[in-house]
Amino acid sequence: MKRTRFASDACPVARSLDQIGDAWTMLIIRNALAGTRRFSDFQNQLGIAKNILSARLEKLVDDGVLELRPDPSGSRHQEYHLTDKGRRFRVVLLAVRQWGEDHLFEDGEEMTLLTDQRDGKPLRRLEARSHDGREIGDADAALEIRRRTTG
């Protein structure tokens, strides 16, 4: 679980995977996005062993994806809330979801579908596009080394 080898990699994909490159971790974020906050709820929904869940949640808090807050009902338990960084993982899970929809279901099989509440239609497919909206195919992109700048 402690996979620190990618933590200082110059590739943002590798560095991200150091924090979220694990199936349980991504499912925990998925459920947190759907509103789950309590340890026991994550455990029941995911059917995950306590010690595994505990380790994953601890790492997500360490990494600033989740934060602990007091239970509003006043119980001694704490709740796990997504940080802004955690909430912005939503689009990654949408991409994972759309890939699965396309390639991992047979016709007629039931699947959960994310729809627009306003009209019940599935969300638009995510696509690689240039800053001004052109489609970016496999051969249209280049990898460069740059220094990060804000804005």
Add this chain to the structure above:
Amino acid sequence: MKRTRFASDACPVARSLDQIGDAWTMLIIRNALAGTRRFSDFQNQLGIAKNILSARLEKLVDDGVLELRPDPSGSRHQEYHLTDKGRRFRVVLLAVRQWGEDHLFEDGEEMTLLTDQRDGKPLRRLEARSHDGREIGDADAALEIRRRTTG
């Protein structure tokens, strides 16, 4: 590695993670998208143990993400090529990349950036949008159970 518990899940996120919910697996696909095809090249680029690489590649072939093809130079080794399903994982890695760019680098730190070859600008940020282009926020989407239909 054989995590079959999600393989029949109705959630496309969970089902996808059964195939790609592993950091090495996603890095192998990343490198394959950048043109890597040979076992020894994956091994050198990723610094991954042979037995781990071998298991991951085998699963990716079993899952139809990669396919084996004869080495065009005529050597006895085979090459690993992305299938269409594998190539379409590109947008997932773009989402992972953009999340990492935003949250995992300090100002001034070097990172690899995916740019548009035509103008050198970074790609557009992926966003959840409705079929007709409206922004879809956390509260604007609903999860429904539907049967998969083609088209």
